[in-house]
Amino acid sequence: MKVIFYDGHVEEIDNAEEELHILRHTAAHIMAQAIKRLYPEADFAYGPANEKGFYYDVDFGDTKISDEDLPKIEDEMRRIVKENLPVKPFVLPRAEAIKLMQDRGEKYKVEHIGDLPEDAVISFYQQGEYIDMCVGPHLTYTKALKAFKLLGLSGAYWKNDSNNRMLTRIKGTAFKTAQELEAYMLELKEAELRDHRRIGREMSLFMSDDLVGKGLPMFLPKGYIVWQELENYIKEKERALGYQHVLTPCVGTVDLYKTSGHWDHYKNNMFPAMEVEGEAFVLRPMNCPHHMMIYANRAHSYRDLPIRIGEIAHDFRFEASGTLKGIERGRHFCQNDAHLFVTPEQIKDEVGKVVDLIFDVYKDFGITNYRCVLSLRDPEDKVKYHQDDEMWNKAESALREVLNQLGINYTEEIGEAAFYGPKLDVNVKPAIGAEITLSTCQLDFCLPAKFDLKYTDSDGERKTPVVLHRAILGSLDRFMAYIIEETKGKFPVWLAPTQVKVLRVSERFSEYSESVCDALVDAGIRAELDDRNEKIGYMIREAQVVDRVPYMIIIGQKEVDEGTISVRVRDNTETFTTTVGEFVEKVCGEIKNRK
């Protein structure tokens, strides 16, 4: 694919990823040109390509843009492509660049130039009447854009800052060929089918109701089975690693959260305080303070450390209404939380064990598509973070060093830290929407000091421990959402709400079917008998596409005569014949080994 760079030289590029990026970037320009033709007052901010396509943030002034306007823009884009305009770059000195943009009424571009370093080369690309400030590279002619589609519009803040004006973001995607575009559209449709909210409803896993409140989903019997299995799973792992589990209340005094610093740095994410008998309480957004108090409950020797306190903790956060998303993000959720109280010397070892646990769990669930982030504070942000430069420098470099020593592959992100310390976050991409954090491991020199926690060291001195906050499954709710989407609701046997469904060919075989089902239930298997008078095909279909049960047992005359069962495995059309005893052994083995 031929592309043109800002200095005017043309190169043949042969790298699929790069090609796609350039193609989409040019698509963004063509879209902007189309918009400018249709809405001459439009003022353009940023218009990049990304891994899914491209977008342009546009200020339409007082003009309201809605979905219905997209086809018009798309048509105009097609016209521009057809016109086959050459794409030509040019470079201007700073003053002239500013003047050009000012003359064209591009106030965002002018501001953008102001943000660029003094020695920056300021380049432009022109196609027909349209000029955009851009570093490129781009396609050489508009006709080289073969397959594109506008996907929707949304709001986006100028420079990603909610204090700034909200612009209209128009999103689209582009591919080298129409077939690839079509395949992508199909992929989007399939992602919708994987959406945990949809599957949760289909499988009766959870529900929500306006009367209960938004962001407050409720787990139904089948969903709660999955939830409990996850709880048992992670607690078992943690117990084996020396964690001790506790139970603490969902409410605490405001004073507790003033002591921890949440009141100063996290208040926006908390439900407002409630007053009773002259005392103020809050629903807790985090349970760290409770665990700090548990540590403080008695004196500790260095010999006691590390102390690992875990809890499946109910937390409540006041999340902005627009961010709520099924059980992936609600205003109530259950963290798989733990706080490790360690000596400075133990930091590396304990972070290492946490990281090992995270990847061990991911292996069990087959999670391979994740990204590690070292989340650091934004030193400019004086509100969000506990202010103590020395503490932050120490914590950030300590965590970075440990991650390097452990050989973790990560990227650093500024402004993503917790208010009390830096984090290692492990992020995944759900079926729909932006990346989410699943696991986290946070290094905290702050809270132990605020709570004046101590241990007596070998030299007899009283010292302050370091705290690691960590969540492996993150929250059980969010983890479950992710697993639902990864498995499309086809849970492994140990997690499946219904593990076996017993189906009979006719009512005549009720007695035998019941005895088979009873035997499975007695063996600890979650088995159900479908005793409706439906055709066998109908019941198989439902067990397969609605309940997504791992095993179906079909019983008819043949099985009754032979004293056997016929087993059909989810997603398989072949069946095998076996005895109840053998089947129980097989399934119990799978459950035990969490297969």
Added chain:
RNA sequence: GCCAAUGUGGCUCAGGGGUAGAGCAAUUCACUCGUAAUGAAUAGGUCGUGAGUUCGAUUCUCACCAUUGGCUCCA
């Protein structure tokens, strides 16, 4: 919270200024059936809520609520 869209029986959706329709699910009946939908009948909705325009609103207008896609934020 912000930008935009959406809201019709449990679910998926059609309709449209004169007071509602389909499929699936549910219930009942018949069939007693061999591996992804048996047939028939019945029941179920003050069309998200409130106000306005109108002789008349589920349909038009406004406000509110909720949901969805993004933005900000986040486990």
